[in-house]
Amino acid sequence: MDMKWPFAPEKWQYKQSVSATDKTNLNDLISKHLSQLLDLLKACIRAEEAHCALAVVFLVDRYLYWTDDSSRLLKIAKLLHRRYPKTPIAPQLVIRQARVYFNSGTVQ
Numbered sequence: 001m002d003m004k005w006p007f008a009p010e011k012w013q014y015k016q017s018v019s020a021t022d023k024t025n026l027n028d029l030i031s032k033h034l035s036q037l038l039d040l041l042k043a044c045i046r047a048e049e050a051h052c053a054l055a056v057v058f059l060v061d062r063y064l065y066w067t068d069d070s071s072r073l074l075k076i077a078k079l080l081h082r083r084y085p086k087t088p089i090a091p092q093l094v095i096r097q098a099r100v101y102f103n104s105g106t107v108q
Contacts, residue, residue, distance in 0.1 A: 026062065026063065027063060027066065030059070030060065030063040031063065034060070034063070037056055037059065037060050038060070040052075040056055041053055041056040041057065041060070041076070044056060045076075045080070050080055050083070050084035050087040051087055053076075053080055054077065054080055054081075054087060054088075054089055054090070054093075057073055057076060057077045057080070057090075057093065058090040058092065058093060060073060061073055061074075061077075061090075061092065061093060061096065062092075065096065070096065071100065074093070074096060074097050074100060077089060077093050077097070078097065
């Protein structure tokens with residue numbers, strides 16, 4: 001199967017018709033399960049499951065950004081990418097890391 005995005009099967013990437021019932025508040029959904037997601041992230045890292053760990057980082061990143069607590073998560077993403085360089089990382093995470101570097105004046 002040729003996947004355009006490595007994080008989601010292609011059949012999940014596109015939806016032909018979107019209705020009003022398709023709305024989901026990710027803030028509420030993630031906040032209810034944040035501790036479970038972080039436990040999953042920890043378990044994935046211990047099991048050396050880089051794909052799964054980076055998928056969890058991708059999912060949790062936006063929520064932690066909203067709560068102004070994403071710096072540690074971005075460090076984890078950077079370390080995972082350094083340890084598993086062939087594992088794809090979501091472009092949103094790379095862009096957010098670049099913004100953090102830019103805002104802190106540490107762009108290299």
